[in-house]
Amino acid sequence: MSDASTELAEPRPARDVLLYLNGVTVSFDGFKALNDLSLIVEDGELRTIIGPNGAGKTTMMDVVTGKTRPDTGEVFFRGNEDLTRLDEAAIANLGIGRKFQRPTVFENLTVFDNLDLSLADTRSTWRTLFARQTPERRERIEATLSRIGLSAQSGSLAGALSHGQKQWLEIGMLLIHDRQLLLLDEPVAGLTDRETEETAALILDLARDRTIVVVEHDMAFVRSLGARVTVLHEGSVLAEGSIDYVQNHPRVIEVYLGR
Amino acid sequence: MADATQIDTRGAWGPGFWLKFAATGLVLAVIVPALNRGVSPNWFIAVPDYIVPLLGKYLCYAILALSLDLIWGYAGILSLGQGAFFALGGYCMGMYLMRQIGTRGVYQNPVLPDFMVFLQYKELPWFWYGFDHFAWALLMIVLVPGLLAFVFGWLAFRSRVSGVYLSIITQAMTYALLLAFFRNDMGFGGNNGLTDYKDIIGWDVHSPGTRLGLYIASVVGLGAAYLLCRYITRSKLGRVLMALRDAESRVRFLGYSATNAKLLVFTVSAVLAGIAGALYVPQVGIINPSEFSPGNSIEIAIWVSVGGRGTLVGAAIGAVLVNLAKSWLTAVQPESWLFLVSWLHGSAHDAGEWLIRGIFRAENWQFILGALFIGMTLLFPQGIVGLAHRFHWLRWRGRAAPPPVDDKPIAAEEQA
Numbered sequence: 001m002s003d004a005s006t007e008l009a010e011p012r013p014a015r016d017v018l019l020y021l022n023g024v025t026v027s028f029d030g031f032k033a034l035n036d037l038s039l040i041v042e043d044g045e046l047r048t049i050i051g052p053n054g055a056g057k058t059t060m061m062d063v064v065t066g067k068t069r070p071d072t073g074e075v076f077f078r079g080n081e082d083l084t085r086l087d088e089a090a091i092a093n094l095g096i097g098r099k100f101q102r103p104t105v106f107e108n109l110t111v112f113d114n115l116d117l118s119l120a121d122t123r124s125t126w127r128t129l130f131a132r133q134t135p136e137r138r139e140r141i142e143a144t145l146s147r148i149g150l151s152a153q154s155g156s157l158a159g160a161l162s163h164g165q166k167q168w169l170e171i172g173m174l175l176i177h178d179r180q181l182l183l184l185d186e187p188v189a190g191l192t193d194r195e196t197e198e199t200a201a202l203i204l205d206l207a208r209d210r211t212i213v214v215v216e217h218d219m220a221f222v223r224s225l226g227a228r229v230t231v232l233h234e235g236s237v238l239a240e241g242s243i244d245y246v247q248n249h250p251r252v253i254e255v256y257l258g259r
Numbered sequence: 260m261a262d263a264t265q266i267d268t269r270g271a272w273g274p275g276f277w278l279k280f281a282a283t284g285l286v287l288a289v290i291v292p293a294l295n296r297g298v299s300p301n302w303f304i305a306v307p308d309y310i311v312p313l314l315g316k317y318l319c320y321a322i323l324a325l326s327l328d329l330i331w332g333y334a335g336i337l338s339l340g341q342g343a344f345f346a347l348g349g350y351c352m353g354m355y356l357m358r359q360i361g362t363r364g365v366y367q368n369p370v371l372p373d374f375m376v377f378l379q380y381k382e383l384p385w386f387w388y389g390f391d392h393f394a395w396a397l398l399m400i401v402l403v404p405g406l407l408a409f410v411f412g413w414l415a416f417r418s419r420v421s422g423v424y425l426s427i428i429t430q431a432m433t434y435a436l437l438l439a440f441f442r443n444d445m446g447f448g449g450n451n452g453l454t455d456y457k458d459i460i461g462w463d464v465h466s467p468g469t470r471l472g473l474y475i476a477s478v479v480g481l482g483a484a485y486l487l488c489r490y491i492t493r494s495k496l497g498r499v500l501m502a503l504r505d506a507e508s509r510v511r512f513l514g515y516s517a518t519n520a521k522l523l524v525f526t527v528s529a530v531l532a533g534i535a536g537a538l539y540v541p542q543v544g545i546i547n548p549s550e551f552s553p554g555n556s557i558e559i560a561i562w563v564s565v566g567g568r569g570t571l572v573g574a575a576i577g578a579v580l581v582n583l584a585k586s587w588l589t590a591v592q593p594e595s596w597l598f599l600v601s602w603l604h605g606s607a608h609d610a611g612e613w614l615i616r617g618i619f620r621a622e623n624w625q626f627i628l629g630a631l632f633i634g635m636t637l638l639f640p641q642g643i644v645g646l647a648h649r650f651h652w653l654r655w656r657g658r659a660a661p662p663p664v665d666d667k668p669i670a671a672e673e674q675a
Contacts, residue, residue, distance in 0.1 A: 065512060092514035104509045106502040113498050118513055125519035132493040177513065 107159030348533025452547025567642030
């Protein structure tokens, strides 16, 4: 599937490539979850990735974050960091954060502690044993709490939050870690319309000073982000361009509507 | 399953804590010895000499239970081979005690322990070198279990073996050691193990004074182990461990090394178990391969779950209570049960007597323990400590835990 059609992006200053995937293939028992996938995300870009179920969206994130090793292909971050050689923790420490499809927060820790563990700091096991809370850290955590609207829940167990609050807490965890690249897997799944709107605003706000890749099903939400869209199908790129371009693309319509 | 006691992660070292800690220490390390030595043995509150090593033994089990709770309750690592580290620490102490016998053994060999003479060893195996020095024995008590746990843990955690698979391979580890230590040519006394000790750093192991000293050493060991475990679990590392237990891959994506965090705490836990074993051996007077039996390690998990997993205090309480029950059921019983039945019914029926005698027998202990485990897990998943929290028994006036704790009993009831 190499006949991906791409709409030329409107002219703009050239930016550095932040994430580079070339010819990535992952197969599970003969099923090719990713099939010769090539994708480039530029530094500072907000990118949305859509595609029908099984198109390889989550597998793509697994490959970038080190959870899954590709069978073939290369994955580079910032030009020279070969992500296929690193484990999850090392990749996270390079500056790549990930939000899971299902909100994954530490249910038996408080909201405050969830953010505390995410706050950029030493990750050394030995040093975490002697780590102390400082006023600066506390301030940053409280600032993040108010940004994600969970100040009142600071001392509650994360497990007691509503579904929407968990999604927000997870975004807050990525936010406070100060990552260069954020991968958000379906950030509005199961949210109410109002929560979806608020999340879109939050993502646009976050996108001002970092690169974000959003995987999403909700087309209204994708449209509200107004970003460049990549359509995945059967493990490779089907089309790429603005939302209007891809929605009117005959192959995309065929894949989404009929077989 | 959230544990009520795990929420209070800050302010853990306030005066209230130290008061309770000091009070417990006072009772165990001052009042019990005073009742043993300071009062007339005829007085009803006197602690007889034979009780002292028994209490010491329970305290060693409490340290062992703490070591398991540290990894199981907080990091979700259910080691079913914890008894192996305990036994290895015990063997190190046993080797020192054997070397102290010297010419007082049956064969009066100044260097070789009796079993080696009997098995026709010509010279001391190399791994027995140095064990005539107490300091060397102490070093080995820490190093041997610690090193085994480090290597085993490194291999297991690096390959991301966790959950039930980890439990099974730890169980296999202790079983393999059991078989190895049964062999006479291993050089550890085979089936009979190491026994017939005479003295420890110059003190007669059988004298009441030494026994009291060993008991106090066990109290100190328990106190130190508790403080260490409390420090680790209340530190940021403790929160990383709890996070690992609940959502391991999330922790990895945050950039923490799950392997290193687990490895550190697994190794600390093994060292604690080894120290418990080393304190245990001189008080019971023997170490043999049965300490490696898989059943022993499973029993430790039962103590922890009966007391309350992930609470530390609960683990220690569970170990002491279950073992008290075991001693009582297997030694004092069944007459006491018959007494109870006859008191309730007015007279002991033959059938009742037959039933009671049939059930509460030493060899049925495993079944009673299993029933206890199943019952506790089904009815009180939070163990004794969770139960106490539910009834506010431990809630000190004005020292109420933070609000989330109040949600807890409801959740526990829903589960029950």
